[in-house]
Amino acid sequence: MPPVATALTIAQLFANAAQAYGDRPAIEDAGHSISYRQLDQLRRQAARALLALDVQAGDRVAVWAPNVWEWIVAAGALQSVGAALVPLNTRMKGSEAGYILRESGACVLFAIGEFLGADYPGMLVAEDLPDLRHIISLRGANTGTLPWERFMDLAADVPQLALRTREQGVGPQALSDLLFTSGTTGKPKGVMTSHGQNLRIVRDWSDIVGLREGDRYLIVNPFFHSFGYKAGWLAALMRGCTILPQQVFDVQAVLDCVQRQRISVLPGPPTLYQSLLAHPQRGDFDLRSLRVAVTGAAAIPVEMIHRMRDELGFGTIVTAYGLTEVCGFATICRSGDSAEKVANTSGRAMPGVEVRCVGSNGRSQPANIPGEVQIRGYNLMQGYFNDPQASEATLDADGWLHTGDIGVLDEEGYLRITDRLKDMFITGGFNVYPAEIEQCLLTYPGVAQAAVIGIPDERMGEVAMAYLLPAPGIEIEPARFLSWCREQMANYKVPRRVQVLQSMPINAAGKVTKNVLREWALQPAG
CATH class of the missing domain: 3.40.50.12780 (ANL, N-terminal domain)
Structure with a gap:
C-alpha cells in the first residue's frame, strides 16, 4: 500500500502525495501544469492565508466555482486548517446559494468571478449573509472581493509553525465537508462527513475501479458533487493520477x-x-x-x-x-x-x-x-x-x-x-427533488397549487414537468412562466413542460396523486 493510502486527514493526503509522486503532474488545467510537490506548496500557502483571515477549526468555508485547479487548492487548504468544505452548485441562482451560505454559516467564500456569462459574487449582492466575512475571487477581479493572488500573498504574515500546529489539531474525526442535498421537504440539508471515513471509502473505491499511478483522469463530473470531488480529485490524488478538469x-x-x-x-x-x-x-x-x-x-x-x-x-x-x-x-x-x-x-x-x-x-x-x-x-x-x-x-x-x-x-x-420512495428523479446525473421545485413555483403570481414529476427524456434520462392550478380568475401563460423559472432556479431543475389544470387529482388524504399525473404526461397532447 503506498504511503498516500495511510493518510488519516486530507492535509496528510496532500503531503504524502507530494512525497510519493514529487514532480509527477497532479493537475493540468488550460495549459497550466502543477506537480504534486507544487500542489502541496500551494495548499499550504492558501491554508496560511486562511489563518491570516482568522478562519478557525470548525468554521465552514464555501467554494462556488466550476472545475478549475484553484478549487482543489482552496478545498485542501480549508480542510487543512480544520474548516469544513461547503461546495455550491454552479447552476444555482443567488437566492439558492444564499440559502446554503446562511444555513451553513460560511465565513469565507471562494467564488469564480464570471462563468457562462454570470457574475457569481454579483448574484449575492441582494442576499443577507451575516456570517460571510470574505469573498475570494478565484479568477477575475470583482467589486468587493479579494483577488486570488492578493489572498495568497496574505500567507507571508503567517509562520509555517502556525499551520503545522493547526494541522496537528485536525484528526480523522474532524468534519471535512458539509454537502447540501435537497430533501423531500424542499429545504436543502447539510450532510456532515469526516476526513477519516471519506479517505477510507475513497481508498477502497479507487482500488476496486483500478486507478493507477500515471493515469490521466478527465473529471467531467462537477467538483461540487461528491462524484467529482471524492471519486474525482480526491481519488486521483490518492493514486498519483493526473487530473484534467473539464468545466463544461x-x-x-x-x-x-x-x-x-x-x-x-x-x-x-x-x-x-x-x-x-x-x-x-x-x-x-x-x-x-x-x-x-x-x-x-x-x-x-x-x-x-x-x-x-x-x-x-x-x-x-x-x-x-x-x-x-x-x-x-x-x-x-x-x-x-x-x-x-x-x-x-x-x-x-x-x-x-x-x-x-x-x-x-x-x-x-x-x-x-x-x-x-x-x-x-x-x-x-x-x-x-x-x-x-x-x-x-x-x-x-x-x-x-x-x-x-x-x-x-x-x-x-x-x-x-x-x-x-420519495419521488426524486435524476436529470443528466443530478438528483432533482420535486418538493424543492414546487416550493419555488408557488411563489409565481397566481399559482394556487403546483405539482412536479419527472418525465422521460432521451438525452437527460428524466426532466421536470410542472402541473399548475391557477388561483380563481387568473390565467397563467406557460411560456412566460417557464421563462420566469429559468431565472429562479438551476437549469437542471427548470420544468421542460408545463400544463395548467382546472383541478388537481387528489387521494382521500387530500394529497396530489402523482401516479395519475405520470399517466397524464404519457398521453399524447391534444
Missing part, C-alpha cells in the same frame, strides 16, 4: 481531449457515454487510451455496455450506487462482472458496508423481493447539520440509514434500484 460537458471537447491528452479514466453519468457513442465524428478520434469508466444514477441498456467496450475501448466498466449521506458510495460492480450485471445492477456492497432491502414489516426481504434500501457502515454521515430531527428520521437506533429508495438484492448481493 461538451462532446466534441471531450473527444478532442481524450485524443490529445491520452485520457485513460473517464467516469460520468450514462448521458456522457450515450453522447460519445452518438457523435457523428467519433470515428475520427483516437480513443485507444481509454481504460476505466464508472457510471450509475440511471438504468443503462446492456447494449450500451457492449458498445462502450467494443467502440469506445473501455476495459473496465462499472456501475455504482451511492448517496451524499454515505460519503457518496454504497455499492459498486467489480471488474470482470458481466455486461448484464453492470447494466442491470448497481453492484454489491463496498467493503465494510452492509446493504439490505427491508419490507413494511421492518424485516430484511428475501432475495429478489423489493424493499426499502437501507445502508449501515463506517461511511454513514455524522448527521444533518443543525437538524437533529431530520437526522433521527433518516438514521435509526440500530445504525441503519433509510434511503427512501426501493430496490432488490439478488442471491449474490447485487443491488437493483427499482423505484424511488
Whole structure:
C-alpha cells in the first residue's frame, strides 16, 4: 500500500502525495501544469492565508466555482486548517446559494468571478449573509472581493509553525465537508462527513475501479458533487493520477481531449457515454487510451455496455450506487462482472458496508423481493447539520440509514434500484427533488397549487414537468412562466413542460396523486 493510502486527514493526503509522486503532474488545467510537490506548496500557502483571515477549526468555508485547479487548492487548504468544505452548485441562482451560505454559516467564500456569462459574487449582492466575512475571487477581479493572488500573498504574515500546529489539531474525526442535498421537504440539508471515513471509502473505491499511478483522469463530473470531488480529485490524488478538469460537458471537447491528452479514466453519468457513442465524428478520434469508466444514477441498456467496450475501448466498466449521506458510495460492480450485471445492477456492497432491502414489516426481504434500501457502515454521515430531527428520521437506533429508495438484492448481493420512495428523479446525473421545485413555483403570481414529476427524456434520462392550478380568475401563460423559472432556479431543475389544470387529482388524504399525473404526461397532447 503506498504511503498516500495511510493518510488519516486530507492535509496528510496532500503531503504524502507530494512525497510519493514529487514532480509527477497532479493537475493540468488550460495549459497550466502543477506537480504534486507544487500542489502541496500551494495548499499550504492558501491554508496560511486562511489563518491570516482568522478562519478557525470548525468554521465552514464555501467554494462556488466550476472545475478549475484553484478549487482543489482552496478545498485542501480549508480542510487543512480544520474548516469544513461547503461546495455550491454552479447552476444555482443567488437566492439558492444564499440559502446554503446562511444555513451553513460560511465565513469565507471562494467564488469564480464570471462563468457562462454570470457574475457569481454579483448574484449575492441582494442576499443577507451575516456570517460571510470574505469573498475570494478565484479568477477575475470583482467589486468587493479579494483577488486570488492578493489572498495568497496574505500567507507571508503567517509562520509555517502556525499551520503545522493547526494541522496537528485536525484528526480523522474532524468534519471535512458539509454537502447540501435537497430533501423531500424542499429545504436543502447539510450532510456532515469526516476526513477519516471519506479517505477510507475513497481508498477502497479507487482500488476496486483500478486507478493507477500515471493515469490521466478527465473529471467531467462537477467538483461540487461528491462524484467529482471524492471519486474525482480526491481519488486521483490518492493514486498519483493526473487530473484534467473539464468545466463544461461538451462532446466534441471531450473527444478532442481524450485524443490529445491520452485520457485513460473517464467516469460520468450514462448521458456522457450515450453522447460519445452518438457523435457523428467519433470515428475520427483516437480513443485507444481509454481504460476505466464508472457510471450509475440511471438504468443503462446492456447494449450500451457492449458498445462502450467494443467502440469506445473501455476495459473496465462499472456501475455504482451511492448517496451524499454515505460519503457518496454504497455499492459498486467489480471488474470482470458481466455486461448484464453492470447494466442491470448497481453492484454489491463496498467493503465494510452492509446493504439490505427491508419490507413494511421492518424485516430484511428475501432475495429478489423489493424493499426499502437501507445502508449501515463506517461511511454513514455524522448527521444533518443543525437538524437533529431530520437526522433521527433518516438514521435509526440500530445504525441503519433509510434511503427512501426501493430496490432488490439478488442471491449474490447485487443491488437493483427499482423505484424511488420519495419521488426524486435524476436529470443528466443530478438528483432533482420535486418538493424543492414546487416550493419555488408557488411563489409565481397566481399559482394556487403546483405539482412536479419527472418525465422521460432521451438525452437527460428524466426532466421536470410542472402541473399548475391557477388561483380563481387568473390565467397563467406557460411560456412566460417557464421563462420566469429559468431565472429562479438551476437549469437542471427548470420544468421542460408545463400544463395548467382546472383541478388537481387528489387521494382521500387530500394529497396530489402523482401516479395519475405520470399517466397524464404519457398521453399524447391534444
